[in-house]
Amino acid sequence: MAGIGTLSVIGLGYIGLPTAAMFASAGVDVIGVDVNLRVVEAVNGGRAHIEEGNLDELVERCVRAGKLRATSEPEPAEVFIIAVPTPVDNGDSPSPDLSYVRAAAISLAPSLKRGDLIILESTSPVGTTEMVAGILREARPDLTFPDQAGEDADICLAYCPERIIPGQMLKELVENDRVVGGMSPRCAERAAAVYKTFVRGVCHISTDRTAEMVKLTENAFRDVNIAFANELSMICRDLGVDVWKVIEFANRHPRVSILNPGAGVGGHCIAVDPWFIVASAPDRSRLIHAARKVNDAKPLFVIEEIERAIAENPGERVACLGLTYKADVDDFRESPALEIASVLSRKYGETIVCVDPYAEALGERECANRGLRFIDLDAAMRDCGILVMLVPHQAFRAHPKPESAVIVDPVGFWH
Known part of the structure; x- marks a missing residue:
């Protein structure tokens, strides 16, 4: 594709692989880079290693056309997109782990040349793009960067966060607006031009620090609103009030829009990103921290509710329905449902069974480590006296609400 040259995506995970495939499908020559050799082998074989709509078909088509290939080491390119994980460490107030971003920057440094553009997509604390510039400046003193030379820098750096959800990634990559923040105006304009290769949404130009904060703000906003619903559900239980009716009627107010409560918050964004704000401003982020x-x-x-049902119904088997972090995806990252099922399985053994149409994606080793036992939905409905709806997969809607079983339903599936 004229004007871009070769584009390299560092990290071929849930964000990197769909992004690489979309650029390749638009005619860009794309090199995907991942340290996991199984991922590299899968992509070069024309296969997507994650379950995501038509991604498998798209990867196969791009590889067959010679527009997408994968490798374990960065190679020279004109544009580099960093899409590696940014998890948080454990603790009372978790802090961001930027080791993957640092490693990606160090790995691509030898391949840089004058005129290249680097775009960070990984969700990051404010100042991470500047951190990447510092790492590269130290590794490549022969080149200049925007924090040194501004618009005249040899290398351009920008930040453009992803804002897509599993199950809709390919559609939202094209249709959603993007916030493109550059370390200089020229950096932002160049990065926006790259995304306009296939993005039909508006590319909003900003600074790198603003774009970093926008991403964190979006997910912190959602986390706070979900926390309100979850807290309300616990209060209503204690008061003997039906939370679903409360929300239904309250939402008839023209300026009220309460979300539905659930079993917790999971996934790679909402359960993680607010901690980045807390870590950056611990004294100011009291509401975000509380949420x-x-x-x-x-x-x-939820575990306490299930254990109450077990105590009141001795000898009954318990089926945990749905373990992914949200409905109709094969993603188990930070899943509260998975943690609930794991805690119960370790404590109650064979009394606890699980059902999830995406169980294969969890892997046999992980299931064994957590003590999880999976059965099919028909067997669960037939043989289990306690049914716990944790994730409302579409596949569960084929069965009507069982009349005889004890129901624990924190997501309101059978409400």
């Missing part, structure tokens, strides 16, 4: 605590506490509340 994280509420949502992290919800799985324990």
Whole structure:
């Protein structure tokens, strides 16, 4: 594709692989880079290693056309997109782990040449793009960067966060607006031009620090609103009030829109990103911090409800329905449902069974480590006296609400 040259995506995970495939499908020559050799082998074989709509078909088509290939080491390119994980460490107030971003920057440094553009997509604390520039400046003193030379820098750097959801990635990559923040105006304009290769949404130009904060703000906003719903559900239970009716009627107010409560908050974004704000401004982020605590506490509340049902119905088997972090995806990252099922399985053994149409994606080793036992939905409905709806997969809607079983339903599936 004229004007871009070769584009390299560092990290071929849930964000990197769909992004690489979309650029390749638009005619760009794309090199995907991943340290996991199984991922590299899968992509070069024309296969997507994650379940995501038509991604497998798209990868196969791009590889067959010679527009997409994968390798384990960065190679020279004109544009580099960093799409590696940014998890948080464990602790009372988790802090971001930027080791993957640092490693990606160090790995691509030898391949840089004057005129290249680097775009960071990984969700990151404010200042991470500047950190990447510092790493590269130290590794490549023969080149200049925007924090040194501004618009005249040899290398351009920008930040453009992803804002897509599993199950809709390919559609939202094209249709959603993007916030493109550059370390200089020229950096932002160049990065926006790259995304306009296939993005039909508006590319909003900003600074790198603003774009970094926008991404964190989006997910912190959602986390706070989910926390309100989850806290409300616990209060209503204690007061003997139907939370679903409360929300239904409250939402008839023209300026009220309460979300539905659930078993907690999971996934690679909402359960993680607010901690980046807390880590950056611990004295100011009291509401955001409190919301994280509420949502992290919800799985324990659900476990207590299940254990109450077990105590009141001795000898009954318990089926945990749905273990992914959200409905109709094969993603188990930070899943509260998975944690709930794991805690119960370790404590109650064979009394606990699980059902999930995406169980294969979890892997046999992970299932064994967590003590999880999977059965099919028909067997669960037939043989289990306690049914716990944790994730409302579409596949579960084929069965009507069982009349005889005891129901624990923190997501309101059978409400």
